[in-house]
Amino acid sequence: METFQHLLYQLHLSYIHARKNKRNTRNQLRFEMHQEENLMQLARAIYERTYTPRPCIAFIIHKPVMREIFAADFTDRIVHHLLYRCIYPVIDRKLIHDTYSCRVGKGTLYGIKRAGHFIRSCGDNYQKEAYILKLDIQAYFMNMQHQIIFDKVMEMLPIGKQSYLGISRQTIRYLLQQTVFNPVTGNCRIRGSKSDWEGLPPSKSLFHYPENTGLPIGNLTSQVFGNVYLNDFDHHVKKVVKIKYYGRYVDDMLFVHNNRAHLEGIIPEMQRELDKVGLHIHPNKIILEPAEKGVAFLGQIIKPYRSYISNRTKNHFYQAIQQINKLLAEVPQFTWQQLCDIRATLIPIWGICTMPIPSVSG
DSSP states (O other), rough: OOOHHHHHHHHOOOHHHHTTOTTTTTHHHHHHHHHHHHHHHHHHHHHHTTTOOOOEEEEEESSSSOEEEEOOOOHHHHHHHHHHHHHHHHHHHSSSSTTTTOOOOOOOHHHHHHHHHHHHHTTTTTOOOOEEEEEEBHHHHHHOOOHHHHHHHHHHOOOTOOEEEEEEHHHHHHHHHHHHHGGGGSSSSSSSOGGGTTTTTTGGOOOGSSSTTOOOTTTTHHHHHHHTTTHHHHHHHTTTTEEEEHHHHHHHHEEEEEEEHHHHHHHHHHHHHHHTTOOOOOOOGGGEEEEGGGGETEEEETTTTEEEOOOOHHHHHHHHHHHHHHHHHHSSSHHHHHHHHHHHHHHHHHHHHHHOOOOOOO
């Protein structure tokens, strides 16, 4: 087992990661006021196996779409970053190349470029027939089963490897259990009122799912678990079904092939594989079209020799600009945190708007 001092050291590093873009939030400031004492208490709780996640904050956002959010307490965010730093390097090596979410050197823009590369490669730069199949999983995070998540993550951590960044496998297992099996709907405080949930479909709220099912959208660990949950599915597509041109961003899957009937024929097999982990293809979001008609993927419309941002992405960009202009009219000078927030909002959208067409091969 790791020493208490080493655990405390790794928690301090994780605290530094967790506070990025959170420096002026109430929870972070409260933690920082007694930083040394709080980190000592957290390390002691983990070391003595008495750590339990604190109540999270449940609320509703409306942009870009109406969505339920469970915001973890800042102390638990530190634990999430510790887990991420320990297990990410091991897990990342076992994912297929074309899983794009929450991975160093990848992400949305990389996924868009790879999709363009798939289409051009399969269709010989639009000189031959190529077809695109898009599948979407129904309520992905809501239907993920906790026991399956835990088992799959532990399977990806080699039994012979006894420590990760000096943190023992036993401690990693313990923190995974506390994080994955945390019943967020029974361990939360609602910000606002319950009437805020009016208009949100039951399928979009964890309050309507069994206690052992569903992950809160937004947690760093949830993004990693989203990659792990379908890792076996991804490898099945590549190695058994042998779809060369396949990529996935969370629950958005893209298949490119030169035979339309072949793509149509694999849909039932894809559903059978998803049945193994309790997931279902969204029946209204199955798209199978010739490549020359274009495809919407990760905020862009990819068409022959050109691409456009989607209307949703464009509207989000306009709304962000309007909010910044409104803020400019209200305050004489931005704080450093406000500038960081503006930068974090605009850079991803600007990246999509100005992304060059050339693809990423490999």
